[in-house]
Amino acid sequence: MVAKVQKGQWIMELTPPPKLTWPLQVGKWGMSSGIWRIPSALEGASVKFTWSVQAYEDVQVVAGMFKAFRISLAIEVFGGGWGGGSSSHSPNLGSSSPDTHPRCASL
Numbered sequence: 144m145v146a147k148v149q150k151g152q153w154i155m156e157l158t159p160p161p162k163l164t165w166p167l168q169v170g171k172w173g174m175s176s177g178i179w180r181i182p183s184a185l186e187g188a189s190v191k192f193t194w195s196v197q198a199y200e201d202v203q204v205v206a207g208m209f210k211a212f213r214i215s216l217a218i219e220v221f222g223g224g225w226g227g228g229s230s231s232h233s234p235n236l237g238s239s240s241p242d243t244h245p246r247c248a249s250l
Contacts, residue, residue, distance in 0.1 A: 156180040161192035167212045171196045179218060191219040 146160035162175040172195035180187040198213040 154182055156187075157190075157192070158187070161194050161216060163194055163214070167196050167214075169196050169199050169212075179220065189221045191221070193217045193219070 144159050146157045148155050148157075156179070158178045158180070159175075161177075162173065164171070164173055172193065174191060174193045176189070176191050178187040179190045194214055194216045196212050197215050199210060200213060201208050202211040
């Protein structure tokens with residue numbers, strides 16, 4: 144399984160996607176590992192994903208106001224196709240409704 148996130152020209156793929164455990168609740172967190180690919184480094188890099196549920200809040204969308212979990216994701220890179228070394232990145236995964244499975248709703 145692959146998760147692809149795109150916002151304008153910015154694209155990334157996570158293989159496999161970070162594994163969030165249900166049910167979600169504020170303060171819950173977890174870790175998993177995988178490959179992070181971007182257009183300039185298609186071979187990808189080995190990474191550790193650390194996710195956490197930051198809040199349970201109202202989210203306004205076209206269809207109305209809904210309650211959703213705000214989830215953050217930290218990505219720690221362990222070399223691979225990006226020149227070695229280690230670095231951390233924290234894209235904003237957006238929100239996930241408790242009635243649906245997690246997905247990247249906004250960045």
